[in-house]
Amino acid sequence: MMINPQAQILLVRHNYGQRRWSFPGGAVESGEAVLDATLREVREELGIEVQIQCLIGLYRTTGKNKPDRDVYVFLAEVPASMNFNPDPTEIAEILWVDPKNLPSPLTNEVAHAVRDHLEQQHGRVRQVQRQN
Template identity: 45%
Template sequence: MERGQDAAGIIVIDDQDRVLLVHHTYGKKQWSVPGGMVEDGESVWEAAARELKEEINITAKDIEVSGLYFQPHKNRYIYTFRARTYEGRLEVDNTEIDNYGFFSLD
């Protein structure tokens, strides 16, 4: 089986220990951390940062690796990062994302 295209996302945590989630306008229309597919020639860090900027218009600061997961059914890796600070004004792209919110870890 050929390896699939890897994905990356950023878990943004605010000063109240809540997690930023975005709501997708496509597929199962579910809530998720901002992220997406890694493009050719792009590092996973760059992909996570690009997706965050595209989807919610912010730039994360002090990004740390949070996790690495393998999806055997798609033969790909998903890289997750964590950030506790960000710059910019939260704003959905209204193309892939139609809503956002900070949610308790509970």
């Protein structure tokens, strides 16, 4: 979760999957640390470097006929003047939003992470139902 000085949250819509609004991110490669994967995915998808502030939470997504998936959400503060260079093969749209007025469709992990952040409930582990 990236947040700017105006307390807006950055969301992206990927060019694949269900195209719901989500945070930048992706899979952890074999042997890679979760934090390193987060930094790599942000660099690959948005063309920027960030510094992680803290862990917002771990969201275990569950659903029918699909394996459970762990989604780690970290907080990074970025300047309002940040210039993104998104990878057009991965990112369709980038949007800064007020966390109290989120767009839809939105992933359940994002909804839970934003709520946890607003309530200052960092470091939580939650089970989240995957959308179909």
